[in-house]
Amino acid sequence: MEAFIRCYPPNLPTGTTHVWYVMRGDDLVVDTQNPAEPLPGTSQAPTSIAIRKHFPLGTQGDISVHAAIVDADCELSEGLQTVNLRNLMNHPGIRQEVIMAGSYAKELIEFQTMTKYCSRCAAPYRAIPNTWGLRCDPCKHEVFAPVSPAIIVLIHDGDRVLLTTKVGWGNRYSLVAGFAEPGESFEACVAREVREEVGVEVSTIRYVGSQCWPFPHQVMVGFLAQYKSGDIHMDAEELADAKWFDRGAMPAIPPATAISGQILDIWLHGDAQKDMIVGFDYQDYR
Numbered sequence: 001m002e003a004f005i006r007c008y009p010p011n012l013p014t015g016t017t018h019v020w021y022v023m024r025g026d027d028l029v030v031d032t033q034n035p036a037e038p039l040p041g042t043s044q045a046p047t048s049i050a051i052r053k054h055f056p057l058g059t060q061g062d063i064s065v066h067a068a069i070v071d072a073d074c075e076l077s078e079g080l081q082t083v084n085l086r087n088l089m090n091h092p093g094i095r096q097e098v099i100m101a102g103s104y105a106k107e108l109i110e111f112q113t114m115t116k117y118c119s120r121c122a123a124p125y126r127a128i129p130n131t132w133g134l135r136c137d138p139c140k141h142e143v144f145a146p147v148s149p150a151i152i153v154l155i156h157d158g159d160r161v162l163l164t165t166k167v168g169w170g171n172r173y174s175l176v177a178g179f180a181e182p183g184e185s186f187e188a189c190v191a192r193e194v195r196e197e198v199g200v201e202v203s204t205i206r207y208v209g210s211q212c213w214p215f216p217h218q219v220m221v222g223f224l225a226q227y228k229s230g231d232i233h234m235d236a237e238e239l240a241d242a243k244w245f246d247r248g249a250m251p252a253i254p255p256a257t258a259i260s261g262q263i264l265d266i267w268l269h270g271d272a273q274k275d276m277i278v279g280f281d282y283q284d285y286r
């Protein structure tokens with residue numbers, strides 16, 4: 001994948017072809033014939049729709065990547081539809097570039113459209129040049145798009161793995177996950193979340209990789225952890241079920257577009273004991 005070079009206002013992307021991630025509310029506007037790709041356009045606008053505000057995101061190879069918003073009640077012309085970003089991430093054949101840029105567009109637009117007044121003194125914010133941040137002139141308070149770290153961890157024990165499911169997930173099981181608390185390392189967060197959600201203790205906590213998860217603005221930090229001790233005691237307020245599965249009798253699991261699916265894939269097809277590379281590239285690992 002070509003490096004994505006971010007740009008910050010007033011700078012603009014430098015690629016000669018242009019793609020547009022257009023948001024209407026929480027959803028992405030796409031071509032009905034090509035729903036897993038951004039809309040084509042010029043440096044000023046997408047081809048097929050009138051936008052309200054433009055957010056130049058960056059350059060990838062020779063492609064200028066833009067985001068934009070349209071009004072929530074904007075009528076879409078024939079051949080356009082909206083798609084929920086979360087559903088799009090499960091779309092077969094979705095490209096990593098599209099997931100990354102779509103996630104960036106969603107988080108940036110949410111921050112920029114919902115943050116108008118200083119949380120300390122209520123004066124209007126103004127843009128800080130060369131960033132997407134905002135500054136309050138009277139009290140000097142500055143804000144930037146928030147990112148909330150959350151851990152996600154696969155608990156393994158030889159040929160079995162401890163998975164959980166929630167109400168509404170149907171027959172699909174996934175990993176234990178939860179937000180980091182103030183004053184906590186990721187490793188301490190892994191041990192605490194595992195203890196709180198399923199009641200067991202883990203050791204040998206290993207970082208695997210991370211993924212932006214824009215619902216609303218997490219970064220999921222992925223780990224493998226060795227089961228150490230204890231019986232399953234499930235947090236029934238958070239979970240619908242938690243149990244061990246043997247490698248040869250796995251339930252439905254998340255797709256490989258999500259980090260949960262990628263970590264499960266590593267455990268199922270790789271070796272969870274093998275040294276993991278910090279900042280690994282899942283595609284290279286495969």
Ligand SMILES: [Zn+2]
Nearest residue numbers: 118121136139
């Ligand atoms: Zn202020």
